[in-house]
């Protein structure tokens with residue numbers, strides 16, 4: 001079942017179109033990485049999912065219910081962590097969650113039990129000092145605890161790791177990996193290694209257009225055999241190799257990387273044969289021919305160019 005679905009969403013600010021015919025869905029208990037450069041439209045999309053911004057076209061459904069601008073009805077299914085969460089700095093984490101529980105209409109008993117579980121999950125259990133003076137990582141962790149308090153079906157996090165150091169980032173990603181067992185997560189980011197660590201599905205947004213979407217492993221597999229690294233015994237002849245490669249119709253491009261040549265091609269078997277025939281015909285002795293694992297970074301650069 002899809003917890004979230006967007007179909008043909010469009011949005012403009014004045015005359016500027018910022019979201020163009022955007023459609024994707026997020027299945028239950030998955031982590032969806034919403035990827036895009038600054039200004040690509042991620043926050044705008046999340047605000048429309050939360051009903052904080054109107055849409056110019058299309059439909060968003062959360063748990064099968066239509067999102068209506070200005071109405072927070074579907075937000076009962078959602079926990080939201082903004083990019084810079086704000087708290088009452090004079091409270092302790094426990095006091096703050098008790099207040100949030102009250103505002104959300106949870107019983108005191110339920111809030112106390114849930115707070116205990118969540119503070120343990122985010123590593124803030126036993127921290128009785130005031131929130132003032134918390135590190136950015138601690139703030140983000142408390143923000144996740146707050147967002148999960150009402151046991152939402154969908155957790156939306158806006159760039160949860162962007163301002164953190166590698167240890168802080170890992171802590172957040174580990175928490176999201178655990179949270180995934182009880183909720184569904186959509187998080188926006190431009191840090192591709194974070195996406196590779198926790199996401200099941202991804203969507204790459206570029207200037208309001210979804211350029212790539214699907215299961216992360218499927219996407220990587222579909223690009224798997226498209227890139228190869230060629231090491232010649234004499235790297236001084238790399239230019240000659242690249243000239244020859246550029247004359248083959250199956251070659252999409254090639255570049256020199258240190259002492260090697262990286263070549264992108266279409267068609268797998270036939271392409272490999274043609275490349276090897278070229279090496280033989282030009283008498284270019286080979287030291288290594290390796291199909292490269294696609295990295296998300298390469299895919300990203302390819303689709304957003």
Ligand SMILES: Nc1ncnc2c1ncn2[C@@H]1O[C@H](COP(=O)(O)OP(=O)(O)OP(=O)(O)O)[C@@H](O)[C@H]1O
Nearest residue numbers: 013014016018036037038039040041042043044045
């Ligand atoms: N309230 C607004 N009025 C006018 N233009 C806006 C408004 N909010 C966002 N924009 C523009 O819409 C585009 C998308 O912005 P958005 O904040 O959604 O991008 P983003 O992908 O979240 O970027 P970032 O990673 O920098 O937060 C940008 O060009 C931005 O300048």
